[in-house]
Amino acid sequence: MSMRRLLLGDEAIALGALHAGLSGVYAYPGTPSTEITEFIQGSALARERGIHSRWCTNEKTAMETALGMSFMGKRALVCMKHVGLNVCADPFVNSGMTGVNGGVVVLVADDPSMHSSQDEQDSRFYGKFAMIPTFEPSTQQEAYDMMAAAYDYSERQHLPVLMRVTTRMAHSRAVVVVADEPRQQNALNYDAKASSWVLLPANARKRNDIVTAQQATLETDAENSTYNIYMEGQDKRLGILASGIGFNYVMECFADGSPYPVLKLSQYPLPKRLVRRLIDECERVLIVEEGQPFIEDSVRGVGLHTTIHGKLDGTLPRTGELTPDLVNKALKTMQSLSAQSENSDHSENSDYSENSENSDCSAGFAPCDDVVPRPPALCQGCGHRDVYAALNQVLADYDNARVFGDIGCYTLGFLPPFHAIHSCVDMGASITMAKGAADAGQWPAVAVIGDSTFTHSGMTGLLDAINENADITVIISDNLTTAMTGGQDSAGTNKFEAICRGLGLAEDHLHVVVPLPKNMEQITQIIRNEINYHGTSVIIPRRECMQTLQRHLKAKKGK
Secondary structure, three states: OEEEEEEEHHHHHHHHHHHOOEEEEEEOOOOOOHHHHHHHHOOHHHHHHOOEOOOOOOHHHHHHHHHHHHHOOOEEEEEEEHHHHHHOHHHHHHHHHHOOOOOEEEEEEEOOOOOOOOOOOOOHHHHHHHOOOEEOOOOHHHHHHHHHHHHHHHHHHOOOEEEEEEHHHHHOEEEEEEEOOOOOOOOOOOOOOHHHHEOOHHHHHHHHHHHHHHHHHHHHHHHOOOOOEEEOOOOOOEEEEEEOHHHHHHHHOOOOOOOOOEEEEOEEOOOHHHHHHHHHHOOEEEEEOOOOOHHHHHHOOOOOOOEEEOOOOOOOOOOOOOOHHHHHHHHHHHHHOOOOOOOHHHHHOOOOOOOOOOOOOOOOOOOHHHOOOOOOOOOOOOHHHHHHHHHHHHHOOOOOOEEEOOOOHHHHHHOOOOOOOOEEOOOOHHHHHHHHHHHHOOOOEEEEEEHHHHHHHHHHHHHHHHHHOOOOEEEEEEOOOEOOOOOEOOOOOOOHHHHHHHOOOOHHHEEEEOOOHHHHHHHHHHHHHHHHOOOOEEEEEEOOOHHHHHHHHHHHHOO
């Protein structure tokens, strides 16, 4: 059974996500993406299912919280405009390394012509950079259908999916056929592996090899995608490659269908086999894409004997939105050109060779494999050790507890003898991921973050948690310095209690302790109490880093 509805592109995306079994949307408002979250906030189905839909402090916290929900096996949607992707670039790019458990779709709405923006950024470059698949719907119907396909694909490939739309797609209406039987939400699961989610160098190198090798599969999938369609045409003097809403504009120019071969692209990475087919069959190729010449740059490296037309040669304008009239003008220009092949553009193509030697050893030195590896470890006497000892002692009494870590010395708590954390994605992600996991139904959810990392980008995540009184326990392990990078000053030293109060944390659930073995009973009792308090709490274990302490003592003796 199905029904027809008149929907904005944004509304089609939102409804598609709801019908695909969404458990939470995380977003910061920004035109032209805002209506997606607003539609979910007003949805009776979302209310009935308890789907999370409150706004986040910024796009970075939104991305990280969605990863927390994904870590627990549920489907999450992240929404933003194009410049918001700059804000969340750290977790977005690293999510390609961690992969996902529950499906994650990152919906980015680009704004060509800058109707309400500072630039005309094209988000497809981010998808390529992060090595994750990118979907780009051509119609509102595709926008709806693609959400279910994107979530299925995300979970099949264990990667997030970037879905890119533009202003005209987001803010125009069309009739969409929608299903009347929404998919059920995913159940909570514990399939996420800490070795994939804790991006210590040893883990990240392995993941980098896996994700890099996965690119060939993603390209094959794009070549076989139902959203990438090769349409035959009798007149081979011209071929048309059109992506996203640009395909819509092309088809509007032909009342009886295109006489030329048309390749419609809506799933990336670029399906080179389909592109080569178009290039081999046609004397000229016109590339119609909204935004920057993302495809055109790549195709110029594939087609060595076919003249390529598009934004780079001025056939279509380099800036601003496309329109059916602009596309029609470009097609008429193509039709008026002679069939003689021009090779002037081909000189711009260049070959790249990869002849570098795969060796880190310089001549005259011992081979690298003669060096016995020494795994890193927390310093003896480090306060982080006592924090993890106390945390492990308490969490042994809870089934399936999850601890979300962060960037700093304390990331080493993943290693023996503690094995204490389950994720470390980017600076500040511990608090937001713990919140996302709690939104998914995880308990207990604990975040461990250092003092310097907290002021770097943890405060915004704590604000999100406090605003919703999320059921998480946050441990700010304060060693009074930026220890991992050499002991630089930390911006928040002696201010953390005031910061937490200022963000709205309840005084009764803010604690400062001294992490020493003699205080273990007090520390474990406080941790236990705050885990059993079903709201947001902060514990600050404070003791100076052993390295900086020794330097301070030496400096004092030298006076």
